[in-house]
Amino acid sequence: QITLKESGPTLVKPTQTLTLTCTFSGFSLTTRGVGVGWIRQPPGKALEWLTVIYWNDDKRYRQSLKSRVTITKDTSKNQVVLTMTNMNPVDTATYYCAHSHLWEPFDYWGQGTLVTVSS
Amino acid sequence: QSVLTQPPSASGTPGQRVTISCSGSSSNIESNYVYWYQQLPGTAPKVLIYSNNQRPSGVPDRFSGSKSGTSASLAISGLQSEDEAEYSCAAWDDSLNGVVFGGGTKLTVL
Numbered sequence: 628q629i630t631l632k633e634s635g636p637t638l639v640k641p642t643q644t645l646t647l648t649c650t651f652s653g654f655s656l657t658t659r660g661v662g663v664g665w666i667r668q669p670p671g672k673a674l675e676w677l678t679v680i681y682w683n684d685d686k687r688y689r690q691s692l693k694s695r696v697t698i699t700k701d702t703s704k705n706q707v708v709l710t711m712t713n714m715n716p717v718d719t720a721t722y723y724c725a726h727s728h729l730w731e732p733f734d735y736w737g738q739g740t741l742v743t744v745s746s
Numbered sequence: 747q748s749v750l751t752q753p754p755s756a757s758g759t760p761g762q763r764v765t766i767s768c769s770g771s772s773s774n775i776e777s778n779y780v781y782w783y784q785q786l787p788g789t790a791p792k793v794l795i796y797s798n799n800q801r802p803s804g805v806p807d808r809f810s811g812s813k814s815g816t817s818a819s820l821a822i823s824g825l826q827s828e829d830e831a832e833y834s835c836a837a838w839d840d841s842l843n844g845v846v847f848g849g850g851t852k853l854t855v856l
Contacts, residue, residue: 664845673748674783674791674834676845687844723790732781732836732845734802736790 629653631663631724631737638743639714645742649707649724656682656702662727663707665698667720668739675720680707681729716744749774750835750848757854763823766851768835770816774846778838780818782811785832785850794833795820822853830855 635647647665654661664679678688678698688696697710707724721741725733751769758764768780780798783791793802795811798818810821818837822829835848 666845666847673849674836674847676847679844689844690842727845730838731779731796732838733791734781734793734796736792739790 629726629735631726631735633722633724633737633740635722635740635742637741638745640746641715641744643714645709645711645714645718647709647722647724647740647742649709649737651705651707651724651726654726656680656700656705656707658682660729662729663700664725664727664733665707665709666723666725666733666736667718668723669717669720672720677711678709679727714744718742719744748849749839749842749846750837752833752835752848752851754849755852755854757856758822758825759856760825760827762825763821764825764853765822766820766833766835766853768818768820768848770818770837770846772816773841774816774837774839775813775818776816777840780811780813781836782809782818782820783834783836785834787831791834825855827855829853 631651662681665677680698695712700707721739723739724737726735727733782795785791798813799811832850834850839846
């Protein structure tokens, strides 16, 4: 049974750096073809893909956020970490981590965590 | 502005069949698998359809997916009140090198 869960701060100040951790179980990020990614959804708006990391450490980033976003993995802990710098109120959203296969959308999702950017 | 285009809303009465469209391009829908998600308020997206037309176990066969060229569709037959939700499509985009989503369609069961 595949499960994922996001953890991290619920409130960050403008210009601060956001760090979110995705802890997963039921699969290994050392298995060929497997990936874990991050998606966000501002209140009342559409889903927006941010980044994905694959079993071979290949990483892909949303072009418009590439300078601000970093994704890393720790296979020994079954965790993936999202770092987003210079947070702005427009980054207020529910952030989801999710499981995927190579070059495909996401099939298993975490419950999401609401991050509010406000001073 | 989402890369994949969906109608913002759709509606139907109980028992009816409704379809939701998802329009893309040669770099996403035409060349890659399409997924469909159902999202109830306050919850995470749930996969209804993967690989264009495959249903995960537990998803009723009232839900079906299809793809033709640069467009895809989700059909829901025998509409039920619990189908009232937001539906979104997604695909990998070879040009953008990432996953693209539709803007979502809010389905209302009248």
